[in-house]
Amino acid sequence: MTTLAPLYPTHQPRKLKVATVSLAGCFGCHMSFLDIDERILELIEHVEFDRSPLTDIKHVGHCDIGLIEGGLCNSENVEVLRDFRKHCKTLVAVGACAINGGLPAQRNHLDLGEILQDVYGSRTGMSAGSAIPNDPELPLPLNKVHPIHEVVHVDYFLPGCPPPADAFWRFLTDLMAGRTPHLGHGLMHYD
Amino acid sequence: MSTVSSPASTAGPWQAEALDALLARRGRDPHALVQILREAQAMHGWLPRDMQAAIADALGLTLAHVEGVASFYRFFHDRPVGRYRVLFSDNITDRMLGNEALLLDLCRRLGVQRGEVRADDRVSIDFASCTGLCDQGPALLVNHHHVVTRLDAARVAQIAALIESRVPVDEWPADWFAIVDNVQRADVLLGTPLQPGAAIAAALERGADSMLDEMKQSNLRGRGGAGFATGQKWSLCRAAPGAEHYVVCNADEGEPGTFKDRVLLASHADPVFEGMTVAALVVGARRGLVYLRGEYRYLLEHLEAVLQRRREQHLLGASIQGRAGFDFDIEIHVGAGAYVCGEESSLIESLEGKRGTPRIRPPFPVEHGYLGQPTTVNNVETYCAATHIALNGGVWWAGIGTPRSTGTKIHSVSGDCERPGIYEYPFGTSITRILEDCGARDTQAVQVGGPSGVCISAFEFGRRIAFEDVPTAGAFMVFDRSRDMFEVARNFAHFFAHESCGFCTPCRVGTALVAKRMDKLAAGHGSRHDVEVLFELDKLMHTATHCGLGGAACNPLRDTIAKFRPAYEQRLKSLHFEPAFDLDAELSIARAMTHRDDPASHLETER
Ligand SMILES: Cc1cc2nc3c(=O)[nH]c(=O)nc-3n(C[C@H](O)[C@H](O)[C@H](O)COP(=O)(O)O)c2cc1C
Ligand code: SF4
Ligand code: SF4
Numbered sequence: 001m002t003t004l005a006p007l008y009p010t011h012q013p014r015k016l017k018v019a020t021v022s023l024a025g026c027f028g029c030h031m032s033f034l035d036i037d038e039r040i041l042e043l044i045e046h047v048e049f050d051r052s053p054l055t056d057i058k059h060v061g062h063c064d065i066g067l068i069e070g071g072l073c074n075s076e077n078v079e080v081l082r083d084f085r086k087h088c089k090t091l092v093a094v095g096a097c098a099i100n101g102g103l104p105a106q107r108n109h110l111d112l113g114e115i116l117q118d119v120y121g122s123r124t125g126m127s128a129g130s131a132i133p134n135d136p137e138l139p140l141p142l143n144k145v146h147p148i149h150e151v152v153h154v155d156y157f158l159p160g161c162p163p164p165a166d167a168f169w170r171f172l173t174d175l176m177a178g179r180t181p182h183l184g185h186g187l188m189h190y191d
Numbered sequence: 192m193s194t195v196s197s198p199a200s201t202a203g204p205w206q207a208e209a210l211d212a213l214l215a216r217r218g219r220d221p222h223a224l225v226q227i228l229r230e231a232q233a234m235h236g237w238l239p240r241d242m243q244a245a246i247a248d249a250l251g252l253t254l255a256h257v258e259g260v261a262s263f264y265r266f267f268h269d270r271p272v273g274r275y276r277v278l279f280s281d282n283i284t285d286r287m288l289g290n291e292a293l294l295l296d297l298c299r300r301l302g303v304q305r306g307e308v309r310a311d312d313r314v315s316i317d318f319a320s321c322t323g324l325c326d327q328g329p330a331l332l333v334n335h336h337h338v339v340t341r342l343d344a345a346r347v348a349q350i351a352a353l354i355e356s357r358v359p360v361d362e363w364p365a366d367w368f369a370i371v372d373n374v375q376r377a378d379v380l381l382g383t384p385l386q387p388g389a390a391i392a393a394a395l396e397r398g399a400d401s402m403l404d405e406m407k408q409s410n411l412r413g414r415g416g417a418g419f420a421t422g423q424k425w426s427l428c429r430a431a432p433g434a435e436h437y438v439v440c441n442a443d444e445g446e447p448g449t450f451k452d453r454v455l456l457a458s459h460a461d462p463v464f465e466g467m468t469v470a471a472l473v474v475g476a477r478r479g480l481v482y483l484r485g486e487y488r489y490l491l492e493h494l495e496a497v498l499q500r501r502r503e504q505h506l507l508g509a510s511i512q513g514r515a516g517f518d519f520d521i522e523i524h525v526g527a528g529a530y531v532c533g534e535e536s537s538l539i540e541s542l543e544g545k546r547g548t549p550r551i552r553p554p555f556p557v558e559h560g561y562l563g564q565p566t567t568v569n570n571v572e573t574y575c576a577a578t579h580i581a582l583n584g585g586v587w588w589a590g591i592g593t594p595r596s597t598g599t600k601i602h603s604v605s606g607d608c609e610r611p612g613i614y615e616y617p618f619g620t621s622i623t624r625i626l627e628d629c630g631a632r633d634t635q636a637v638q639v640g641g642p643s644g645v646c647i648s649a650f651e652f653g654r655r656i657a658f659e660d661v662p663t664a665g666a667f668m669v670f671d672r673s674r675d676m677f678e679v680a681r682n683f684a685h686f687f688a689h690e691s692c693g694f695c696t697p698c699r700v701g702t703a704l705v706a707k708r709m710d711k712l713a714a715g716h717g718s719r720h721d722v723e724v725l726f727e728l729d730k731l732m733h734t735a736t737h738c739g740l741g742g743a744a745c746n747p748l749r750d751t752i753a754k755f756r757p758a759y760e761q762r763l764k765s766l767h768f769e770p771a772f773d774l775d776a777e778l779s780i781a782r783a784m785t786h787r788d789d790p791a792s793h794l795e796t797e798r
Contacts, residue, residue: 075778075794112780134785140792142777153720153768 016064016176019050019088023077024104024145025070027053028162029095033067035165046176063088065175067158071101072146076139085152090175093154096161096190098147105145112143156181160189205235205242214249221250222562224544228261229485229527233336236276237268263546263692264527265319266335266485273308273315275354278332282321282447283638283682284605284668290329293347294318300351314354320530320686321447322486325605325668326373326612333360335528336488339367368489372454373612376628378599379591380459380575381615387461388506390581394469395514397581403429403473406577408585410597415441415533415570416640416664417739421577424567428474428557431565438470438479438519439542439561439568443526443533445484446641447686448666451601452571454613456483456490459575460497464521466574468506469581471519474567479521482538485528494523530690531740535568537692548694549738572601572665592618596657604629606669614667616656623652625667633671636755641666642683643743646676646750677758680751681709687744698741701732705748711771712762718769722752722759 022030030053036043051060060066066088072078085091096102107115120132148154158171167187174181213230217223227246232238238261240254247257261267268276279285279294294305298316303309306317324330327340337360339346346367353363374381394402407422428436440463444452455463467479483490498521501507511517524542526532532541536550539561560566569577576598580588589597596618602625605611609630616625626634637647639656640663647654647661654661670679688706693699705728708721729745736742752759774794782792 075791078774078794113784116781116784132784134787136787136789136791140778140781140785140787143780144777146772146777150771151774152770 015046015048017050017062018047018052018065018067018172019060019063019084020052020054020067021060021069021080021084022053023068023070023081023098023148024073025095025097026103027069029069029097032160032162032165033094033168036169037165039169043172047172060084060087064090065172066091067094068092068098068148068154069094070097071104071148072142072151073104074139074141078142078151081148081152090155091152092156092158092171093148094158095163096159099149099157099159101145101147102161105147108144112141116141158183161191163187163189205231205239207245209234210242210245211249214246219249219251220544221252222542222544224250224252224257224260225264225527225541226524226544228257228264228267229525232267236274236334237271240269243269260544260546263548264485264529266528271308271312273313274357275314275360276334277314277316277350277354278319278322278335279316280320280322280324280328280330280332281318281682282325282328282686283679284325284448285321285329286678286682287606287674288329290342293329293342293344296344297347297351300348301354313357319486319528320445320690321449323444323450323453323484324370325448325450325603327371328605332486335485336360337363337368338370338486338489339363340370370453370457370489372458374454374458374615375604375610375612376614376616378615378617379579380455380462380572380599380601381613383579385462385465385578385582387465387501387504388512390462390465390578391468391472391506391512394472394581395512395517399429399473399475402469402581405580405585406473409576409580409588410585410594411573411576411580411588412596412658413570414572414576414600414665415535416446416643416662418658418662421569421573424557424569425470425473427555428565428567431558433564435478435562435564436474436476437561437564437566438467438474438476439535439538439556439566440467440479440481440521440571440574441533441535441538441568442481442487442571443484443530443538444487444571445530445533445690446643446664446666447683448603448605448638448641448668449664450603450605451613451665453487453490455571455575455601456487456494460494461501462575462578463571464497464501464574465506466569466577466581467521468511468519469577470567470569470574472517474565476567477518477520479519480542480561481521481523482532482542483523483525484533485526488525491523491525498523529692530686531692531738534738534740537738538568539566546692548692549740551737593655593657593659595659600656600663601665602656602663602667603665604667604669607631607634607671607674608669618657619655621653621655622647622661625656626652626669629669631669631671633673634669635672635674636670636676636679638666638668638670638679638747640664641668642686642747643739644746646679646747646754648754675758676751676755677709677712677762680747681706681713683747684709684744687740691740691744695735695737695741697732697735698737698744701728701736701741702744704728705732705745707771709748712759714772715762715764716769716771717759717763719760719763719766720768722763725752 049055050063051057066084093099116132171181243257244254247254279290308315329342330340411421412418507520509518529547531537532547537547541547556566591598599617602614684706688702691698691702729749
């Protein structure tokens with residue numbers, strides 16, 4: 001007696017793995033993501049969170065989707081971003097900071113050396129012996145703040161500061177269903 | 192009209208009476224704002240805010256409006272730019288003749304950084320888009336008025352000395368300002384002497400209706416680039432209702448590598464003005480306007496003199512050639528350094544004294560043009576051709592060239608060839624023929640029609656210049672095998688990024704992204720991925736921009752990627768994604784400030 005394999009194997013949807021991180025961002029994008037409210041219950045039917053502020057997992061594992069909030073302002077940001085790129089099949093730049101540098105990039109018209117000197121050296125009210133922190137544990141700031149697409153390949157961009165909750169929803173549901181995400185009018189924000 | 196080149200003192204107070212006189216001469220007409228700003232700047236060297244406020248007051252405009260207009264044009268300055276403002280033409284042909292080294296040399300001799308004003312307010316030096324002197328470059332423009340051609344190290348040294356000893360530009364050696372026509376091949380337009388007025392007489396003889404029929408029969412198509420049928424344009428304009436009709440000549444000639452309109456204006460101004468007059472007869476216009484690019488400011492006195500002579504000959508003014516009711520006169524507006532103002536609707540905005548932002552079309556200028564009235568905008572060469580058609584008839588013209596591209600076309604030939612200059616050929620001439628005639632050797636590519644046109648590579652040299660094969664607005668830039676076609680495309684990318692008017696996002700951002708990607712490749716940080724992004728940007732900008740500038744901005748990119756792909760691939764660092772900059776170097780300041788050099792203070796390049 002032989003059992004025949006079904007001609008058309010039934011599609012067993014597997015839960016997608018999603019990781020998220022905030023680099024040089026304000027967590028505003030993550031907060032907006034949480035604004036999908038009760039839809040998060042539906043979401044976790046379909047996805048499983050890997051490294052994310054929501055899970056407290058410290059290292060990103062192999063994932064389907066990586067959502068990056070914030071741009072690159074120090075060496076640690078760069079390393080985390082590269083780690084995400086290595087581990088995520090689809091990498092998404094979320095929000096103005098990840099896409100353009102955003103608010104942190106306002107420091108780009110100043111010289112980093114002068115900023116460090118001003119903040120840790122010559123500011124009034126500093127205690128004696130203050131110096132620029134140089135503990136090897138501390139990541140060094142980059143000369144300029146950069147958008148993430150300048151350092152790794154980015155598959156999708158989700159604009160807005162922050163992108164509205166509905167944009168996250170639309171974007172993720174499109175992606176999960178295998179459709180190329182299209183935010184369309186109303187969900188595409190530049191502020 | 193003063194022939195003294197700018198500027199008086201740069202930091203001192205401006206002269207209220209002189210400004211008043213200027214405003215009075217311009218009739219305090221807000222539509223003359225661009226001309227008023229240009230003349231005010233010629234008096235003072237720059238446009239102080241309180242001067243702009245006085246102009247706003249006198250014209251009944253807000254200061255914000257005046258500042259908005261002034262800040263649109265690159266030749267207007269809201270801060271001192273030095274007694275000597277030196278702009279090096281930066282077309283690719285100037286590059287090939289070594290303009291970068293010459294600019295750096297002048298900067299070094301005068302002790303000033305490119306783009307900055309020297310501390311004593313004496314001089315500033317920068318690059319500018321093509322000044323239309325590619326056959327006699329490298330060229331530079333001083334105080335938005337004088338041009339110096341055929342620059343070399345000796346001349347740069349002399350210029351530095353003259354500036355140091357404050358010699359006014361008018362007193363510099365006159366032969367430096369000599370601009371030659373370099374007509375290498377003349378056909379009907381450049382080779383047939385004309386009697387001023389003969390074409391007007393012929394048109395009057397025919398009458399407006401049959402003159403229009405001749406134009407239609409001639410099948411003349413516009414020479415400014417788009418190739419719209421001139422007869423049809425005139426007939427649409429003539430039929431459009433309006434209190435006034437206008438005839439406008441587009442002498443903005445901003446497309447890099449194009450200089451044939453300069454030669455027509457310098458040596459064949461009569462047929463150009465005569466063609467405008469014939470157009471006025473056909474469309475029923477009483478006023479004509481020439482939009483002369485700011486870079487050709489030095490032609491103004493000559494053109495004014497020709498207009499004046501024509502008035503005296505009764506070829507302009509009231510009752511032209513004694514025909515009662517045929518009144519027409521021409522005035523010249525000078526632009527101020529904005530390539531987009533060659534686009535006909537921006538040009539009209541600029542003529543109206545506004546920022547040169549392209550209008551939404553339709554309605555087209557033939558219905559809704561200057562001051563909202565029906566307006567015919569044509570290229571310099573188109574009017575010149577109309578003059579010959581008025582004289583010899585449409586059938587004669589249609590017999591030259593090919594059936595779909597009638598007549599002759601004037602080419603501005605520059606780059607790697609022995610005899611750069613002006614070449615007039617009937618349409619249908621092959622690129623090989625032009626290359627042979629101009630003495631080009633070992634040619635690998637020709638950019639026909641400027642950066643907005645097409646890049647033709649050696650295997651296509653048998654193609655013909657015609658609207659149905661290789662169309663052109665008149666530029667013909669030759670590149671031999673020693674040239675790097677990637678660098679050519681990169682120069683053009685920067686041109687478009689520089690000239691984007693900023694009105695629509697796809698072009699404002701897109702041209703900058705393209706230029707930045709090309710720089711990334713040039714710096715050796717490129718990957719195959721970047722080439723793909725360039726492709727995507729090309730597709731997006733082709734469909735999403737508001738005017739033709741953005742639409743054409745990626746043409747050189749697309750052509751060179753298609754035909755010179757190895758020039759791109761040689762620059763790729765890897766096939767995988769590469770960061771846009773050296774990551775470890777990005778930590779240099781923090782490392783220096785913290786005196787750290789531990790492993791964590793470095794970012795490895797990923798492999
Ligand atoms: C960005 C841009 C720049 C242009 N520059 C010029 C120019 O310098 N001279 C010109 O005659 N036409 C130029 N044109 C084309 C004009 O819009 C218009 O089509 C032309 O002046 C019509 O005249 P024609 O029918 O005689 O060619 C330009 C178009 C664009 C989109
Ligand atoms: S894009 Fe806006 S909300 Fe998101 S991290 Fe940046 S500043 Fe915060
Ligand atoms: S395409 Fe470029 S030049 Fe044209 S309107 Fe848009 S920004 Fe301005």
